[in-house]
Amino acid sequence: MRGEGSFRCIWGSDTPQRPSMFSLLSLLLRRSRTSMIVIAVTGIFSGLCNSALLALISHALGTDQSTLKTLLVGFIALSVGVLVGNTVPELLLAKVSRSITAELRLKLGRSILVAPYRRLEIIGKGPVLAALSQDVQAIVNIASKIPGLIVCTTIVLGCLGYMAWLSPRGMMLVLPAMTLLVVFYYFATRKMVPLWREERDTQDDLFREQQQVLDGIKELKLHEPRRRAFMEEDYAPAVERTRLKGMHAAISVALMGSFVHFFTWLVLGVMLFGVFALSAHDTDATRGYVLSLMYMWGPFRGLLEDVGRWPQVSIALDKLQQLELSLTESLTEEPSAPAALALPADGRQEVVVESATYAFSDAGEEAAFRVGPIDLALRSGELVFVVGGNGSGKTTMARLLTGLYTPRSGQLLWNGVPVTDQNRDAYRNTFSAIFTDFHLFENLRGVDLAPLQGRVQEYLRLFELDTKLQVVNGRFSTTSLSTGQRKRLAMVVALLEDKPFYLFDEWAADQDPEFREVFYRRLLPELAARGKGVLVITHDDRYFHLAHRVIKLELGKTVAAAPASAA
Template identity: 45%
Template sequence: MLYGLATSWGSILFFAFIGLVLFGLRDPLTLDPATITGYVMIFLYMIVPVEGVLSSLPTLASARVALQRVQQLREDLPPEQPQRPLPAEPFRSLALEAIRYQYRGEDGESFTLGPLDIRFSPGELVFIVGGNGSGKTTLANLLVGLYPPDSGAIVLNGRALAGDRQEGYRQLFSAVFNDFFLFDDVAFVHERTAEQVNHLLRLLKLQHKVRFAGGRFSTTALSQGQRKRLALLQAWLEERPLYLFDEWAADQDPEFKAVFYLELLPMLKAEGKTIVAITHDDRYFHLADRIIKLESGRIVQGSPL
């Protein structure tokens, strides 16, 4: 109520000021009517911006109070002690045993993935296929440890994952999701040589756009397709034992689809990496060691084991 009164009084004072200019300053300043009219028009056009500024003042005041509370809370909390993540253990086998996950959408409808039983072995190329809404990306998030399963277990090297192994488990994966974010630096760069990096830059047609030195890309200001190719290069540089690609080739030109399926995936497979690729490109299905098809959260085709 007070804010409404203040706004009303502000409008009254503004129009009073315009009236003063129109009737009170014409004779003392010896201004002609055209000049006075010009000033009045300018002031009238200023009403909306000024009211916008005034209306934002309560929001800014609330934001200031909220910021002060956050700062006070940070001061009250004990300082965090940095913890070194547990090293990733060697990957020998991975199994999802009776994995089940359920979530509710914004419309209130629920979706259930599973129960699923799937095993992955070193050096294996697995394609996950299915229609939109079949659960492919949900399965990918469960697989890399971003979603905790509601029931069932993730079994790594014959042992079910417990809390103290979760971080090390995530370090086994390098993933490029459909909604990826691209950093200009690479957190973990292993024994990739400059010659190998330059070869892949040429393969992805990025050699004239990007240079890689000191664990950092020279730029990420690229088109969406080029950024996705750079994200693939970043994943390759991390040299993890398991790779996950969530419809990587969906928005790529046919040339780069062929590079992805016919050159990059076989190259990773030859290095002994396990590759899980979500894909709709049926012309390349023959390259996979196994194809797992999902429908409404269940496996309907393919050999999961």
């Protein structure tokens, strides 16, 4: 995953590094150089117009009535300039920042899709959802302030220039005071970075707990002691940790803002009652300085606060980088398009699991359960049942067979060719599978329905779903069905996909007896007769005689593989 579509290098470097605000600016310039130049130019123009308005107002306060009409024309012109200078960059950046947001989310989505399945299981939904929402939104929020930063910077510089023109002596107080504020803000912000990082880390835990609430709402509603314990011991503490970290950061920001506010008025008081009060002939300069400081205070404070939040962009980008690197941790170089393998001349295919093992030894897991060695073959036109007790490794075996897990040792063979990173995606696409934790999409993407309309209705009638829903423009009219009905609808989708191999993990467990009969006595034999290789994980021993072979797993190992008659 190293190509142009990779999320890994959003800041334009092939080498992982700690990103910063300048990484975001570089990204904006690379993606929309012309727009960013226009934003900068119009922002500076707006700031100059603001500064000129200040000078004009200061001059108008000390002038006679004869020049007010001329000054009014200038005032109106500068006001229009401020309007244009503020509006244009805001509109442009709204477009640019949303485009960057869409790009970040698309690249993160692609990283998720190509990530090893086991990595996604380990990472969990919490960090992924936090990245897609919190981190991307943080980047947008800071990026949206760029026009304001340009305007505020120009206003501050313009006001300083105007004050220097009024009285160079006064700048001997203003510049050191502002420098002191900037230094204070810099070191205070550095102290806050760990707080912001800790606050962001707690959000991963909070998203995990929120996911638990949504996924386990039925169980929580039916078990009051569990619900109470979950809220008191899991959810509430996660919320409290996030609140405390966020509160500490917010208090620090508020204190810094208050200090800047106080210090600005302190400088203003010293200027008004100290430096210029000593010289009566400096009345105009005093008035100009007072107006300039009051006018500049808002932009200067906003400038400090916005620049002080730049580390939050670094934290968000860093989180995105960490997530992306974690997702692709075990990926090797992937081709730009999945490699395809030539089919045998007779069209009959075979997949073989050869001495494959898999161990759950990732961080945070006990390496107590090891699956394998597993030896298994599935051929076109063959119906194979896999049996075994709970925890015997059936589901892990199924994920190995379908290519979702990569064997730690041993190998997968597809028509005699080893399955590698280069052809794994093509191999996985030979399977249609319904796992116990299947997801039912609302649409039939990837299936050409035009020639299949008759078959769609046939399958819906077969599973008694034709009165429950319709397929309209490639979408199911509803997926709000019972568990058994959802599984039958998932079967309709799998049959329409028409893949060479099928895997069904306890599909019949939630079905009424009549649909079990349809599944075992009609559907499975028909699939095998059509040349499909079918593997069924099941406990229904009354149907074992229908299989060509029955394979038994115990403690993660294949302990029996015999014809159905011998099972």
